[in-house]
Each structure stands twice: as C-alpha cells, then as structure tokens.
Amino acid sequence: MSLLSSIKVPLRAEGVAKSYGATRALRGVDFDVVAGAVNVLIGENGAGKSTLMRILAGVERPDEGRLLLDGEAVSFLSVRDAARRGIGIVFQELNLCPNLSVTENIFLGRSVSAGLGIDKKREHDRAAAVLARLGAAIDPDALVGDLRIGQQQIVEIARALAEDARILILDEPTSALSDSEVATLFEVIAELKRDGVGIVYISHRLEELMRIGDFITVMRDGALVASVPVAEASVPWIVEQMLGETGGLDVRSAANTPGAPVLEIEHATVRRPDGMALVDDVSLTLRAGEIVAIYGLLGAGRTELLEHICGARRGEGTIRLNGERIERLSIAARIERRLLLVPEDRQREGLFPNLQVGGNLAMSFLDQLAPRGLISRLSENRAVAAMIGRLGIKARSGATLIGALSGGNQQKVVIGRCLMRDPVAILLDEPSRGIDVGARAEVFATMRTLSAEGLAILFTTSDLFEALTIADRVVVMAAGRVTADLPADVADQTGLVRAANGIPLRPPAIAAHGAI
Amino acid sequence: MATNISSAAVDGRADAKDGGVALLALLIRLRALVALFVVFGFFAVLAPNFLSLGSMLIMAKHIAIIAVLGIGMTYVILTGGIDLSVGSIAGLSGMVAGALILNGLTVAPLGWVIYPSVPLVLLIALALGGLIGLANGVLVTRFGVAPFIATLGMLYVARGAGLLLSNGTTFPNLVGSADYGNQGFPLLGASRVLGVPLPVLIVVALALAAALVAARTPFGRHVYAVGGNARAALLSGVRVARVKIAVYVISGICAALVGLIVASDLVSAHPASGETFELSAIAAVVLGGASLAGGRGTIGGTIIGACVIGTLGDGMVMMGVSEFWQMVIKGTVIVAAVVLDQLQGRFVGTKD
Structure with missing residues (x-):
C-alpha cells in the first residue's frame, strides 16, 4: 500500500504506564498515531483505551514512559497545552454550552481578542471556514441547543480543529448518532484524512471500524495485544484478540x-x-x-x-x-x-446522599413498615439489618452514612432496596x-x-x-x-x-x- | 450541594478525628442552640425588663408566628424548593377572615348575605391558604416553573387580592356580633390556657406533629428523599410530584394560620400584614441547619431558629436599637449562619 511507504508518525507513545491506586490501567503501551490515517483503538471496557487517549490529549500524565511529538519528548501540562500543539480531542460526552452560538462554543476559552473585547467578526469567519472545511451546513450563529446531536458532534470536532489540530482523538463518536448522522461524520473523517490529520478513533463497533479504519490496535487489560493494518484484520480475529484466551470461560x-x-x-x-x-x-x-x-x-x-x-x-x-x-x-x-429497577448511575439515580444506609434501603418499603401511618422503628431496623446481612453489605449498621460505603457496597444497597420489596x-x-x-x-x-x-x-x-x-x-x-x-x-x-x-x-x- | 453528605437528615453524626476539632464541630452543628443561648443571655443581662413575664409573653407570640411559618417552610425547603408567598398568604387570610366577619358572604343572585360562624371563618381562611399552596405546587410540578418564580408570582397575586378585598383599608374591630352569631374571633390570639397564650400552645402542638411526620412517616421520608435525590426518589417509587404539591399546601395552610392569629391578636385585619414574614421564616429554617439545596434540616432546628430570630428582634427593640441597625444585625446573623453551615461541611470532611 502506498500508505505504508509514505508513513508519517507525528505523535508516538512509548512505554506509557498509568495506575489509579491499586488498579493498573496501562502497563507500558507503545502507540503510533499515523498522519492522514484513521488509527483505531479497540478493547473491552476497562482495557485502557480511555486512559491512553486521555494521556495523548494531555488530560492526564503518564506514571512511566513518554510521548514523542515529531520525534521530540513532550509533556503536556493540560488539554489546552496539548491543543496548542495541535492535538484535539472530542470526548464521548458532548461538552458544549447549549445556550451559546456555534461560534461562541468553538472559541470558548480562547476568544480572539480585539483590544479589550472579542473580535466577533474574525471568530465568526474562522468558525465558518472550519465548518466549511468539514463540509457541514451549520450556521455559525445558530444556537447549539437547537442543533441535532449529530450536528453538535460536528461542532465539537470544529472546536478541536479550530486550533489547526494535526491529531484528532474521537472517543466513541457514533454512540449517540443515527445512521445518517454517522454517514456525515464519516465524510468529515475522510476529508480530514485527505488533509493529513492523524485520527485516533475509539469505538466498540467492529463493522464501523473495519469500514473507516486504516490501522487497528487492540488493547486488553491495560496492555497492547495487537497492532496491524486493518486490511490484515478480520472481525473474528479482533474479537479473539479483545477477549483473549477464552477457553476456560466459566x-x-x-x-x-x-x-x-x-x-x-x-x-x-x-x-x-x-x-x-x-x-x-x-x-x-x-x-x-x-x-x-x-x-x-x-x-x-x-x-x-x-x-x-x-x-x-x-x-x-x-x-x-x-x-x-x-x-x-x-x-x-x-x-x-x-417490579423494580436498579439504575445504571448510582450517584445520580440510585442513592440518597442525605440519608443513612437504612434510609436508603427502606425507601421503597416504607408503606409496609407503617401499617398504621407511623414507621415502626423496630420493624425498620430489623428489616434493614436483615438485608445488610443477606447481601453482606459492609456497614456497621443501618445508621452508617451512605457516603462512607465503597462503590460495590453502595451498589448492594440499591439492589437491597429492590429486594426489600420482595x-x-x-x-x-x-x-x-x-x-x-x-x-x-x-x-x-x-x-x-x-x-x-x-x-x-x-x-x-x-x-x-x-x-x-x-x-x-x-x-x-x-x-x-x-x-x-x-x-x-x-x-x-x-x-x-x-x-x-x-x-x-x-x-x-x-x-x-x-x-x- | 445536592451531594452533601456531611450530616444525616434525621440524626447526623460527625466523625472528627481530634478532640478540639470534634468540640468545634459539635458547637457548629449545634450552632442554632448556641446562638439562642448567646442572644438570650446577652439581652437578659443588657436589656431592661427582658426577663419580665410581660415581655416574655409578647416575645413568645412573635416567635410562634415565625415558627408556624417556619414549619411549613421547612417542608418546602427540605424538598429543595422555597415558598416566598407565605407572608402574602398570611395577609390575605387575615383579610378574608376580616371580610367574612364584617361583611359576610354575599350570595349574588339572591342578594342574601350569610355570616359564617367563627370556626367556619377559620376553616375557609385555612382552606384558601391550602388552595394557594396547591396552585404553587401545581405550577412547580406540572408546569415546571422554578419554585422561586412561582411563589414570587404568588407573593404579588395574594397581596394584591388582599388589598382588593378592602380597597386597601383595614378591617377594624373584628369582634363579630351576637345578631349574626359570629362572635369570638379575638379568642384565637388572646386566649390563655393555664396562663400560656393559645398561639404558643398551637405552635407547640403543630411543631410536635410536624416533627413526628417528618421523622416517622413515609411522607416525611419521601420529603427528605425528594430533596436528597429527586430522580432516585422517582425510581424508588416515591410519587415526587404529589410530595412536592403536598409541601406547598402545608406551607400555605401554615401561612393562613399565621394570618388568622395575627388578625385575631390585633382584632383587625390590615392588608399589609405579613409583609417580609417569608424572609423571617426562611431565616429561621436556615439558622436551624437546613440546606437550601434540600434534603437536610429538621423541624426542631427550625423552632430553635425561630426562637433566635424572635429573641433577636424583640431584644433589640427593648434595648432601643434603631430599626435600621436591627436590619443590619439580623442580616449579619443570617449570613453568618450560612457561613457556619459551609464550615461544618469542611469539619466533617464533606466530599463533593
């Protein structure tokens, strides 16, 4: 392939390792970002993709190893620092202000100044130019809140590109998009490739990766297990690499x-x-x-x-x-x-931070504890203690503050609340x-x-x-x-x-x- | 701070490591009580006649008024809401009672005028307060209006309605008449049982009931749950909208009760009565340790807060402090209470 002969690697990670407490998220990973290509990163949840991406984008600094930008060792101080050096990132969750215009969002935090004020004209023109480059029919004056999710994603990309990014990191960009929105995004990516932008693309969707990827890197348990041109990869092979030895699967x-x-x-x-x-x-x-x-x-x-x-x-x-x-x-x-639900996001949807373990456990069961209108303390304490024992929740008693529990025990409390209801x-x-x-x-x-x-x-x-x-x-x-x-x-x-x-x-x- | 875990709603405990910090943390936690002792002791020493029975009884009535409003307000604030309309509801309720006693109810097509008995007058005024609370609750839940705005609007509407009832004049001399069988209205404010003013007994009974409901009934728990995490409450089977509507209804009824007590005490109803009462009530709740973000606070705390505000106000009057300085000092105390609230979070290691 002509691609392989003229390969350029503007950004390279060497032996990058990162731990969070006792968890080793990355164990010495080498990763090349090839210019003018889509560099796919794939792996199961917890494989270390996000950590690697965050290090490349300057969100976090590695414990070991180094980053080479155009062959020189660099250490990014922040996302802004990395952005100034041409590395843009679009997070999975959109980080836009819906109440501001497209232009204002693109230049948020790095306004083009004219004396004391903001040079709105230049910002508007530059926003329009970036959007045009992306082939997107989005009005720079439109409110972001009025745009569809797919268009907002394009605005995020425009924001990353407005600083002339040479490297663009996309974290699961298609997870919230409809089919037609995905098609538009892929056109944008093809356009960027032609301009020589190196794209790091993280996704779980194999078919999608096979379609737009040039190089594929598979990660598992914080380590890199394979890195090949996409032409040499197949879906079954990727799955095997992702899951590892699965013969002993119970x-x-x-x-x-x-x-x-x-x-x-x-x-x-x-x-x-x-x-x-x-x-x-x-x-x-x-x-x-x-x-x-x-x-x-x-x-x-x-x-x-x-x-x-x-x-x-x-x-x-x-x-x-x-x-x-x-x-x-x-x-x-x-x-x-x-019929009860244990929601996905414990903190936002499951727990009452102002109540103790007992109060959290009993919430769906209160009418049963109060047959005559008043909650019976005795029945409540008994029911709570029984559930703490049954699920092995590590709390001294029902009076322990919910915030004092570990994530796993908090999860058991939310499950316990459902079980209380039989x-x-x-x-x-x-x-x-x-x-x-x-x-x-x-x-x-x-x-x-x-x-x-x-x-x-x-x-x-x-x-x-x-x-x-x-x-x-x-x-x-x-x-x-x-x-x-x-x-x-x-x-x-x-x-x-x-x-x-x-x-x-x-x-x-x-x-x-x-x-x- | 929706994720404030610094203190449990019903019975919080600070696990401070070191003794000195623990004592300080305890003092901060009991700040309302400490403030009450300080304020009370200060005036007992410095204000002439502060400890006399007469001034104590007057002060008790003032505290009762703030406390009744504060009880309703506590429920609203526990859900993360606010009720700015209570002062106006109190004013309107007094005016409605005044109008019913002096002018009766006109049944328009027949030209009859009915004079309801005093218990019925009280019931009508309380029901009206509840209805206005219901309107607040529906605005907040069904129409998604922010509590601040919904009740601010109601503040104006209810005040205007009170002024319209009398064209802005006072309904004087609300003693009723034997001919109409509607005597006895002044008894609500003036009666004494074993020497204790009836309003004080009412507030004691109300506070005990409200504290029991808050701590020991499913509804009370639901109130704390809605304020702590409304989404989790919904998914746990709490009927969040109903709970929110209920707290505004309770607050409206409490406000109407205050209006009746004030009008009965003065034996007249003035349309401007109850102005800025909402601020005293909110101050009492906040002083009592409640978080404006919801989910944290107690009825007991609010009662102590009401005592602080009431004592402070009357004590300063007795000492002859100018009205302007009174405002400055009250404001300072309220802000200091909130600052202490934030400090408490630091002492017990609040995570955000």
Whole structure:
C-alpha cells in the first residue's frame, strides 16, 4: 500500500504506564498515531483505551514512559497545552454550552481578542471556514441547543480543529448518532484524512471500524495485544484478540429450569423527541428463575428499554407482569406490583446522599413498615439489618452514612432496596459499573442466588464475559433492535459481537454452529 | 450541594478525628442552640425588663408566628424548593377572615348575605391558604416553573387580592356580633390556657406533629428523599410530584394560620400584614441547619431558629436599637449562619 511507504508518525507513545491506586490501567503501551490515517483503538471496557487517549490529549500524565511529538519528548501540562500543539480531542460526552452560538462554543476559552473585547467578526469567519472545511451546513450563529446531536458532534470536532489540530482523538463518536448522522461524520473523517490529520478513533463497533479504519490496535487489560493494518484484520480475529484466551470461560450451566413467564414485553418502542427510535420494536419474555443479559454497545437502547419497562420512560407496545398489563402504570404502581429497577448511575439515580444506609434501603418499603401511618422503628431496623446481612453489605449498621460505603457496597444497597420489596422481577442496568472485581463477583453471586429462589432478573452489560457467565440467556441489542436472543451455553462470541454491531443472528444458525 | 453528605437528615453524626476539632464541630452543628443561648443571655443581662413575664409573653407570640411559618417552610425547603408567598398568604387570610366577619358572604343572585360562624371563618381562611399552596405546587410540578418564580408570582397575586378585598383599608374591630352569631374571633390570639397564650400552645402542638411526620412517616421520608435525590426518589417509587404539591399546601395552610392569629391578636385585619414574614421564616429554617439545596434540616432546628430570630428582634427593640441597625444585625446573623453551615461541611470532611 502506498500508505505504508509514505508513513508519517507525528505523535508516538512509548512505554506509557498509568495506575489509579491499586488498579493498573496501562502497563507500558507503545502507540503510533499515523498522519492522514484513521488509527483505531479497540478493547473491552476497562482495557485502557480511555486512559491512553486521555494521556495523548494531555488530560492526564503518564506514571512511566513518554510521548514523542515529531520525534521530540513532550509533556503536556493540560488539554489546552496539548491543543496548542495541535492535538484535539472530542470526548464521548458532548461538552458544549447549549445556550451559546456555534461560534461562541468553538472559541470558548480562547476568544480572539480585539483590544479589550472579542473580535466577533474574525471568530465568526474562522468558525465558518472550519465548518466549511468539514463540509457541514451549520450556521455559525445558530444556537447549539437547537442543533441535532449529530450536528453538535460536528461542532465539537470544529472546536478541536479550530486550533489547526494535526491529531484528532474521537472517543466513541457514533454512540449517540443515527445512521445518517454517522454517514456525515464519516465524510468529515475522510476529508480530514485527505488533509493529513492523524485520527485516533475509539469505538466498540467492529463493522464501523473495519469500514473507516486504516490501522487497528487492540488493547486488553491495560496492555497492547495487537497492532496491524486493518486490511490484515478480520472481525473474528479482533474479537479473539479483545477477549483473549477464552477457553476456560466459566459458562453458566443451565441449572435452573425457567418457570412461568413473569415479564412479557411486546413491540416496545421508545422514541427520541425528534422521532428517532431508541428502542425499536423489542419483544422479549423473562421467566421466573431466569437471568437474561442484554448485551450491546453504548447507545444500543438498553438503558432506554429498562427505563421503559420500569415506567420511567414512555413508549409504545405492551408490557405484562404476571399477565397483567402494566405499561400505563406509574413507576410507584409497578413497584407495588413488585417490579423494580436498579439504575445504571448510582450517584445520580440510585442513592440518597442525605440519608443513612437504612434510609436508603427502606425507601421503597416504607408503606409496609407503617401499617398504621407511623414507621415502626423496630420493624425498620430489623428489616434493614436483615438485608445488610443477606447481601453482606459492609456497614456497621443501618445508621452508617451512605457516603462512607465503597462503590460495590453502595451498589448492594440499591439492589437491597429492590429486594426489600420482595420483587417478582428486577431490572439491573450495568450492575457492575464502577465497582471493583471482587464486588462484581459478589453482586453476580447474589444474582444467581436470587434467581435460584425464583426471581426473574434482566440485566444489561457491555461486557461479553459477564453476559456469558452470569446469564441463562443472552439478548443482543444494536441500534434499538434485538439482533440475537439465545441461550448462553450455545452462544458463540464472534456471533454475539457481530450481532452487537447490528448483524442479526438467527438461533438455528447458531445451533448448527454449536454442533460443529 | 445536592451531594452533601456531611450530616444525616434525621440524626447526623460527625466523625472528627481530634478532640478540639470534634468540640468545634459539635458547637457548629449545634450552632442554632448556641446562638439562642448567646442572644438570650446577652439581652437578659443588657436589656431592661427582658426577663419580665410581660415581655416574655409578647416575645413568645412573635416567635410562634415565625415558627408556624417556619414549619411549613421547612417542608418546602427540605424538598429543595422555597415558598416566598407565605407572608402574602398570611395577609390575605387575615383579610378574608376580616371580610367574612364584617361583611359576610354575599350570595349574588339572591342578594342574601350569610355570616359564617367563627370556626367556619377559620376553616375557609385555612382552606384558601391550602388552595394557594396547591396552585404553587401545581405550577412547580406540572408546569415546571422554578419554585422561586412561582411563589414570587404568588407573593404579588395574594397581596394584591388582599388589598382588593378592602380597597386597601383595614378591617377594624373584628369582634363579630351576637345578631349574626359570629362572635369570638379575638379568642384565637388572646386566649390563655393555664396562663400560656393559645398561639404558643398551637405552635407547640403543630411543631410536635410536624416533627413526628417528618421523622416517622413515609411522607416525611419521601420529603427528605425528594430533596436528597429527586430522580432516585422517582425510581424508588416515591410519587415526587404529589410530595412536592403536598409541601406547598402545608406551607400555605401554615401561612393562613399565621394570618388568622395575627388578625385575631390585633382584632383587625390590615392588608399589609405579613409583609417580609417569608424572609423571617426562611431565616429561621436556615439558622436551624437546613440546606437550601434540600434534603437536610429538621423541624426542631427550625423552632430553635425561630426562637433566635424572635429573641433577636424583640431584644433589640427593648434595648432601643434603631430599626435600621436591627436590619443590619439580623442580616449579619443570617449570613453568618450560612457561613457556619459551609464550615461544618469542611469539619466533617464533606466530599463533593
């Protein structure tokens, strides 16, 4: 390839290592950013992609190793410092001010000054020029809040480019975009490549990477496991590299015979205000004693589906709980019928920072503790102590402040709140997020115990290993749709990863595959 | 500071490492009580007649008024809201009572005039306060208006309505008449039971009930939950909108009760009555240790806060401090209370 002969590496990481406390996020990684090419970085959650990217962009400094910019060792003081040297980054979460115009956002924090004021004319012209370079039909005077998500993403890129970035880092840029918005983004990327910009592209979506990537680097457990031109890579090979030796994978035996259907979801559809379907005609059944994993990438619609089931998000379709239609009921009414959600973001959606462990645990159970209007302290303390013991929550008593607990124990408190209600079905959104490995194992052991007691459990995960080891059945979602639904013990990993990228997997095909 | 974990809502404990810091932290935590002792002791020594029975009784009435408003306000602030309309509701409630006693209710098509009995007058005024609170709550929950704005609007509306009732004049001499069977209104403010003014007994009963509701009922817990994390409350099955509406209704009823007590005490209803009461009530709640961000505070704290504000005001009057200086000093005390609140966070190692 001509690309290989004329290779230029403006930015290089050598032996970069980084630890957070006892966690080694990066263990001596070498990484080249090739100019005029899309350098793909892929790996499972926690593989170290984000840490590497943050080091390249000057968000963090490495503990060991060094960065070479045009062959010279550099140390970036901050994101601004890196940006001045031509390294731009677009984070996964958009960092725009919706109340300001496109131009104002692009020049936020580095206004073009004219004497004491801001040279609005020059800012406007430069913003227009950058947007034109990106081939984007966006009015520089438009309010960012009025733009679609895809357009806002382009504004973010324009902001990164306004300082003549030679390196552009994109962290999962397509996770919130619709298909047409993705197509526009890819045109922008192709344009930047022609201009010689080196692009670092982080994504979980394999098909997407194969389409636009030039070089692919696979990371696992903080180390670089492979780095090859995309032409030499294939989807199964990438999956194998990402997951590593999976022969000893402890696939859960189908120990429980699932009971009667508890939760029946038919044609569930949830739409964004602009009409785009976040959950698109999903049907699935959850039986008593069954653990079902919903595996998928960020933006696949998993959280939206769970929120729809628990009543926190309106949508179309029918939901039956033990045969009763519940799709019109409030969250509180569904909880009274013993269907509960453990939300993904504990701090924002799960915990009451002003209450103690006991208050947090009992919140969904108060009416049962107060048969005559007053909460019985005795019953409450007894119920709280029982739940602390049952889940092994590391708290001295119910009076311990919730903020004093570790992430894993806080997660158990949120799960415990649901269990207090003696649920028939619980929904857990990314239950292992933000907790350490030991706590994760405990949470999953708890889930298994509960399912053995007849509880129906539906949980989401972006970790294939989790999906295959904990669940009886794996449902894969991509772009709001179910692309696979099969027993965990016959699921093949490559097929699931492909399904997560939107390539439907039909159970018969898998059965045949499993038999080979 | 929605993520303030410095103190538990119901029974917080500071785990300070070193003894000196622990004592200081304790003093800061009990700052309202400390302030009350300081203020009370100061005036007891310096203000003539401060400790006399007469001045104590007058002061008790003033404190009762702030405390009743403060109780309703505590619930609102615990949910993370604010109610600026309480002073105006108090004024309107007094005016409605005055109008009913003096002019009765005119049934328009028949030209009849009905004079409701005093208990019915009280009930109508309290219901009106509750209705205005309901309007506040609906504006905040259903229409998404910020509590500050919704209740600021209601502050003007209710005050204007009170002025309209009498064209801006006072309803005097609200003793009622034997002919109409509506005597007895002044008893609410003037009665004494075993020498204690009725308003004081009312506030004691109300405070005990409110404290019990806050600490021991599902509704009380829900109030703390909504203020601590509204989204988590919703997902935990708390009917967040209902809880918010309820706290504004409670606040409105408390405000109406204050209006009745004031009008009854003065045996007349003045349309400007209750102006700036909302500020005293908010000050009492904040002095009592509540966080304006919601989720933290107690009824007991508010009662102590009301005592501080009331004692401070009356003590300064007795000492002959000029009205202008009184305002400066009150303002300073309130700001100092909030500064202490922030310091408390540092002493117990608040993480943000």
